[in-house]
Amino acid sequence: MKKYAIILAAGKGTRMKTELPKCAYPLLKKPMIAYIVENLYKSTVIDELITVVGHKKQIIKDILNSRVTYAHQEEQLGTGHAVMMCKDLIKEPGYTIILPGDMPLIDELVIKDAIQFHENENNDLTVVSTKLNDPSGYGRIIRVKKKLQAIVEEKDATEKQQEINEVNTGIYIVDNELLFGSLDKISNNNAQNEYYLTDIVKVLKKDNKKISTYLLKKSFKAMGINDLYNLSQAESILRHEINKKFMRSGVAMINPDTITIGDNVVIEQNVTISPNTYITGNSIIKKNAKVGPSTEIHNSVIGEDVNIKHSLIYNSEVKANSTVGPFAHLRDGAIIGENNRIGNFVEIKKSSTGKTFKASHLAYIGDAEIGNDVNFGCGSITVNYDGVNKYKTQIGDGVFVGCNANLIAPIIIDDNSTIAAGSTLDKNVPKDTLAIARSYQVNKENYFKNGKRINIKKK
Ligand code: UD1
Ligand code: CA
Numbered sequence: 001m002k003k004y005a006i007i008l009a010a011g012k013g014t015r016m017k018t019e020l021p022k023c024a025y026p027l028l029k030k031p032m033i034a035y036i037v038e039n040l041y042k043s044t045v046i047d048e049l050i051t052v053v054g055h056k057k058q059i060i061k062d063i064l065n066s067r068v069t070y071a072h073q074e075e076q077l078g079t080g081h082a083v084m085m086c087k088d089l090i091k092e093p094g095y096t097i098i099l100p101g102d103m104p105l106i107d108e109l110v111i112k113d114a115i116q117f118h119e120n121e122n123n124d125l126t127v128v129s130t131k132l133n134d135p136s137g138y139g140r141i142i143r144v145k146k147k148l149q150a151i152v153e154e155k156d157a158t159e160k161q162q163e164i165n166e167v168n169t170g171i172y173i174v175d176n177e178l179l180f181g182s183l184d185k186i187s188n189n190n191a192q193n194e195y196y197l198t199d200i201v202k203v204l205k206k207d208n209k210k211i212s213t214y215l216l217k218k219s220f221k222a223m224g225i226n227d228l229y230n231l232s233q234a235e236s237i238l239r240h241e242i243n244k245k246f247m248r249s250g251v252a253m254i255n256p257d258t259i260t261i262g263d264n265v266v267i268e269q270n271v272t273i274s275p276n277t278y279i280t281g282n283s284i285i286k287k288n289a290k291v292g293p294s295t296e297i298h299n300s301v302i303g304e305d306v307n308i309k310h311s312l313i314y315n316s317e318v319k320a321n322s323t324v325g326p327f328a329h330l331r332d333g334a335i336i337g338e339n340n341r342i343g344n345f346v347e348i349k350k351s352s353t354g355k356t357f358k359a360s361h362l363a364y365i366g367d368a369e370i371g372n373d374v375n376f377g378c379g380s381i382t383v384n385y386d387g388v389n390k391y392k393t394q395i396g397d398g399v400f401v402g403c404n405a406n407l408i409a410p411i412i413i414d415d416n417s418t419i420a421a422g423s424t425l426d427k428n429v430p431k432d433t434l435a436i437a438r439s440y441q442v443n444k445e446n447y448f449k450n451g452k453r454i455n456i457k458k459k
Contacts, residue, residue, distance in 0.1 A: 002094035003115075004176070005046045008082045009033050009101030010054030010073040021056040022225065023101035028262045029280040030106035030297065031063045033226060035263070041067075042108035044099070044205070045115050045385040050089050052082045056211045060101075078194030084183050090176050098197065100170040102225045105234055110171075110221055110423070117214045124209035127151065128171035128203065129218040137226060138167035139198050141213060148213050150203060151198035160400035166215075168198060169222035178209060238263070259292075273302070286320075297351040303338070316348075335371070351382075354397065367391070367409065371397035372401060377421065385411045396431065439450075 001042060013022025013032050025031040033051070040046050051062045051286055054073040061070065061292045065321060071085040090096060101104065110128075118126040121306050127148060129141045139159050182203035188195050204211050218220055225231050227414045242263055243256045250269035259273050262280035267273075271285050274292030281299035285291060289306045297313045303320035311325035315332055318324055322340040328347070335352040336342060343360035351365050354372035357363065364381040380401050382393040391409035395401070399413050402421030413419065414431035425436040447454055 002049045003045060004090050004094065004096040005049045006071075006083060006088075006096055007036055007040075007041050007049070007051045007068070007101050008034065008058050008079055008098070010052045010082050010085075010391045011076055011102075012055045013102070013226075016228060016231075018228070019024050023058055024056075024059045025231055027238055028233065028260055030262055030264070033060060033101045034063055036099055036101060036106065036204050037064055037105040039106060039108045039111060040099075043111040043115075045112060047094075048089075051101070052085055052088050054082075066103055072183055078192070079197035080186050080195035081184055081200060083179070083197055083431055084195070087180050090149065090180070092236065093176060095173055095175050096171045096179060098170075100224060101169060103222060104225065105172065105221045105223055105237060106169075108222060110216060110218075113172060114171065114214045114216075123173070123212055124175045125211040126173040127211070127213045128169045128173075128216055128222070129166050129213040130216040130222045131166050132167050132219055133160075133165065135165045135167045139170075140164040141166040141168060148201065148211055150202045151155070152195075153190065153192070153196060153198065166213075169216060171222075172197070172200075172225060174200070178204060182207075211273075228427075232338075237457070251435040252294075254340075255438070289393075311333065318342075343415065368393040370395040370397065371399070371415070374399045374401070375407065376401045377403035380419075381406055383408040410419070425449060 009023040011022060016022050024031045030067040037049060040049055049068040050071055051064060051068040052071045052073050054076055063300040069089060069091055071442040073085045073403050074081045079101045080434050086430055092271065112129050114126060137154060139153045141148065141164065142150045142152055142161065154162065165266060168197045182200040185203045186195055190196060197263065201211065220237055223230065223234050241258055242261050243253055243259060246261060246267055247253055249266065251267045252272040255275040258275040260278045264281065265279050268287045272290045276294040277292035279297045283297050283300050285302045286304045288304055289302050294310045295304055295308050299315045300313045301317040303307065303318055305321045307316050307323045309325035311328040317332040318333040318336040319338040322336055323337055324342045324433055327345050328342045330348050332350045334348040337353045337355045337357055339356045340353055341358045342348065345361065346359045346363045349366040351368040353370045356372060357370055357374045359376040361378040363376050366382050366384040368382050374395055380403060383406050384390050384393065393407050393409045394412045394416045396415035398416040401419045403420050406424040407420045408424065408426040411425060412428040414429060416432045417429045419425065420434065420436035423435060425435060425437050
């Protein structure tokens with residue numbers, strides 16, 4: 001018996017009123033469809049994942065790549081039609097869990113539990129339902145003598161039916177053969193002229209199959225994202241849940257409502273996070289680090305006892321005991337060594353620094369490899385780009401780069417050299433050397449006489 005999952009992600013998301021296909025929208029900087037796929041993997045009960053794509057399908061495929069198999073729905077004729085597109089991919093006997101791609105708060109516990117229920121009940125179809133104070137927008141669960149009879153979409157519901165507060169979450173677990181057999185019998189004769197997946201309930205009921213509902217108690221998990229307001233609500237729920245989990249495990253947060261942590265982030269104990277900080281992607285924050293205020297960290301590793309203020313760090317690493325900021329920018333594989341000081345308005349790109357490196361103010365370092373105990377003076381830069389290609393700068397141990405120097409790459413500055421302030425260098429510097437590349441100063445005395453500057457030309 002094979003267990004399949006189908007995720008429906010072909011729709012336009014018309015109610016979002018924007019360009020991006022709905023299921024690609026991010027929550028805490030991760031696309032909502034990625035949550036669903038990751039949680040299905042975490043549940044460990046599914047053998048094969050199929051995602052139905054259609055509208056702007058390449059965007060969804062770029063997010064999920066080879067984590068799933070794809071079915072294509074060229075025209076979006078409804079959720080039932082979307083599932084029909086999987087017929088050729090679901091050949092083996094077993095059951096399928098179907099989930100909408102716009103429900104990112106569904107976690108692996110719900111998936112596992114609902115499947116367990118389906119198996120225990122020996123059901124042909126299980127519909128996951130929940131109860132909402134405000135059921136508007138959702139399909140309503142119709143019961144006769146407490147037994148599930150049908151699901152009616154809001155647009156097709158009578159006023160009386162609209163008062164029902166038990167709704168369809170859009171998650172179903174259903175026997176494979178019966179699923180496709182019943183889809184063959186549904187029509188698009190309804191308010192939206194769509195093939196509704198929900199209509200399989202009526203068909204299977206008529207055929208006397210064993211159907212029932214699994215009631216999800218924590219209804220917020222079943223929130224469907226239909227517009228940008230829903231997206232902000234779901235994001236706020238998720239943010240709160242993640243922050244709570246971290247605070248309970250020894251991470252201090254000052255004003256946590258302003259702190260956003262992605263759900264793949266790892267934060268060790270005794271870390272303090274200050275307001276207006278985002279830590280997202282596959283970031284790791286190690287013990288005793290202090291992060292923020294006003295800092296963004298994405299896909300980066302922050303070492304023990306590091307202190308970061310008002311800075312941006314993307315796809316980079318900062319090793320133990322270093323300080324970053326205020327107003328530093330580390331990106332594209334910057335690797336900052338131990339005990340570094342990366343100060344005000346310093347940008348470091350695709351470069352590595354050794355131990356006790358210092359760039360305290362106003363510097364650009366790109367495509368450079370820097371040794372231990374180097375000081376990089378205020379206003380100095382690596383000139384890594386000639387308008388066509390990028391070149392590397394290599395700086396050895398113990399080098400002192402004075403203020404306002406231009407190091408025109410490719411260039412090697414060997415160990416213990418000193419670069420005079422204001423130099424523009426385009427040749428390598430051997431070790432233990434002082435390199436000066438600037439005009440010498442000329443002092444013309446008595447230039448200011450009798451309260452006036454002298455006009456040299458006239459003289
Ligand atoms: C659907 C359910 C409704 C339920 C609600 C839960 C139907 C008819 N209605 O309504 O009972 O309460 O979800 O959130 O199923 N999609 C496709 N192809 C299509 C149409 C939709 O792939 O042709 C995808 C969408 O991308 C989306 C999902 O299916 O991820 C659900 O579609 P949506 O239009 O949001 O359905 P709802 O109106 O919310
Ligand atoms: Ca929806």
